[in-house]
Amino acid sequence: MEELRRERLMLTLRRMCYWLCAIGSLWVKPAVALFMGIALALTIGAPYAKANKKVSKYLLQAAVVGLGFGMNLHSALAAGREGMLFTIVSVVGVMVLGVVLGKLLRVNPKNAYLISSGTAICGGSAIAAVAPIIDADDNDTSLALATIFILNAIALFIFPPIGEALGLSQQQFGTWAAIAIHDTSSVVGAGAAYGPEALQVATTIKLTRALWIFPLALVSILVFRSKGKKVAIPWFILFFILAMIANTYINIPLEITGAIVVASKKALSLTLFLIGCGLSLGAIKKVGAKPLILGVLLWIIISVVTLLVIQH
Numbered sequence: 001m002e003e004l005r006r007e008r009l010m011l012t013l014r015r016m017c018y019w020l021c022a023i024g025s026l027w028v029k030p031a032v033a034l035f036m037g038i039a040l041a042l043t044i045g046a047p048y049a050k051a052n053k054k055v056s057k058y059l060l061q062a063a064v065v066g067l068g069f070g071m072n073l074h075s076a077l078a079a080g081r082e083g084m085l086f087t088i089v090s091v092v093g094v095m096v097l098g099v100v101l102g103k104l105l106r107v108n109p110k111n112a113y114l115i116s117s118g119t120a121i122c123g124g125s126a127i128a129a130v131a132p133i134i135d136a137d138d139n140d141t142s143l144a145l146a147t148i149f150i151l152n153a154i155a156l157f158i159f160p161p162i163g164e165a166l167g168l169s170q171q172q173f174g175t176w177a178a179i180a181i182h183d184t185s186s187v188v189g190a191g192a193a194y195g196p197e198a199l200q201v202a203t204t205i206k207l208t209r210a211l212w213i214f215p216l217a218l219v220s221i222l223v224f225r226s227k228g229k230k231v232a233i234p235w236f237i238l239f240f241i242l243a244m245i246a247n248t249y250i251n252i253p254l255e256i257t258g259a260i261v262v263a264s265k266k267a268l269s270l271t272l273f274l275i276g277c278g279l280s281l282g283a284i285k286k287v288g289a290k291p292l293i294l295g296v297l298l299w300i301i302i303s304v305v306t307l308l309v310i311q312h
Contacts, residue, residue, distance in 0.1 A: 014044050018277075025273035026266045030124055033269040034145055037276020046277035053138060056274035059267055061236035064129050066264025068243030069257040071210070087205060090179050090302060091212050094120035098298050107290045110136045110224070114144035115291060119298045122210045123148050123183030128268065129213050132236070134224040138278030145272065147295035148182050155299075156186040160193045170194065172310045174201025178209065180303040214241065 021040055025033035040046050098116025102109065114136060117126040124145055131141045159181060163173040174197065177190045184206050191202035247257055 010044075011047070015047050017044060018047055022270065022273060025269050028269060030149075030265075030269045030272045034142065034149065034272040034276045037273040037278075038142065038146065039276075041277045049278065052274045052277050056138070056271050056278075057132060059274070060128055060271045061132055063264045063267040063271055064125070065236050065239040065243055066260050066267065067125070068240040069247045069252075069264075070261035071244045071247060073244055073248040087179070087209050087212070090306065091120045091209065094298060094302055095216075097301065098294065101294055101297055105290045105294055107294050108140060110134055111140045111144055111291050112294060113220070113224075114140060115147055115295045116298065117216060118144060118148040118182055119295065119302065121212050121216065122206065123152055123186075124268075124272075125184070125210065126213055126216070128271075129217060129240075130220050133217055133220045138275050142275050142278065143291050144295075145275070147292050150292075151295055151299045152182045152186050155181045155303075156189050159190045163194055166307075166311075168310075170197035171201055174198040175205060175310050176303075176306050178202040178205035179306045180299070182299075184210065 017040060021036050025036055028036070037046070046052065095116050098112055098119065099109075101107075102112025102116070105112075107115075113134060114127050114130060117130045118124065120126070127141065127144050127148065130136075131144075136144075159173075159177055163176070168176065173194045174191055177187050177194070177198070178201070181187045181190055184203075187202050187206045188199065191199035246252065
């Protein structure tokens with residue numbers, strides 16, 4: 001009887017911690033929310049495992065669509081020819097290199113694909129868009145996001161000092177940051193720290209890279225479709241495009257689009273918390289350090305190669 005009471009008490013405490021963290025995730029950055037979920041899962045354990053998986057799937061798609069109301073099509077296409085060329089070569093190159101290195105390191109194909117997508121395009125946003133399409137489980141998604149967010153945070157702090165030490169111009173640093181740093185927010189942060197021109201160049205090129213989510217989604221459908229199974233159309237990607245077009249060509253009040261974007265960012269943070277809750281020690285041991293090694297290798301390669309190209 002006493003043991004049963006203890007179990008009930010522990011379950012109650014777990015649920016209380018879960019709801020407090022879930023509410024708290026709405027007010028922190030996505031990366032922090034993800035690590036909150038992982039910490040909860042690896043310490044006291046997260047309840048509602050089945051519900052978390054189902055809710056996170058649809059909430060993630062809704063968040064991606066909502067973020068489209070914060071993008072302007074003209075701004076995304078405004079990058080210069082040099083930046084566009086860099087974008088095409090780097091996106092295709094990183095995806096191919098990521099798949100090859102993933103096979104050599106024997107990383108789970110879906111995990112390798114997610115890490116490559118996050119490195120090639122726009123960090124967590126790309127992973128969030130691709131994960132439902134390739135039917136990646138929560139463990140693959142959590143580990144890929146964690147890898148990208150860790151490297152993203154490091155880049156934000158070390159890139160400006162490196163750029164200054166190498167004497168990079170504003171144009172050079174902006175191009176380098178946009179291609180070698182994963183997430184748009186960190187690209188903006190690094191560019192702003194280096195200078196106003198670097199910020200403008202970095203933001204413009206990064207927005208152009210974000211558009212590669214669309215062709216990547218189509219390729220992902222073909223690559224990961226099961227034999228004898230109908231191709232699942234990622235309607236949320238289509239709605240994301242429509243949201244961006246609506247934000248560009250329809251005179252929607254800024255208060256409305258701004259509120260949608262804010263709500264979407266909070267939904268994304270909550271989603272990442274739920275995804276993090278699905279991680280377990282068993283999954284980490286099973287996957288090992290190989291995904292992190294893959295992420296680091298891709299990041300180093302794209303950073304060094306891009307730096308050498310823009311300097312010469």
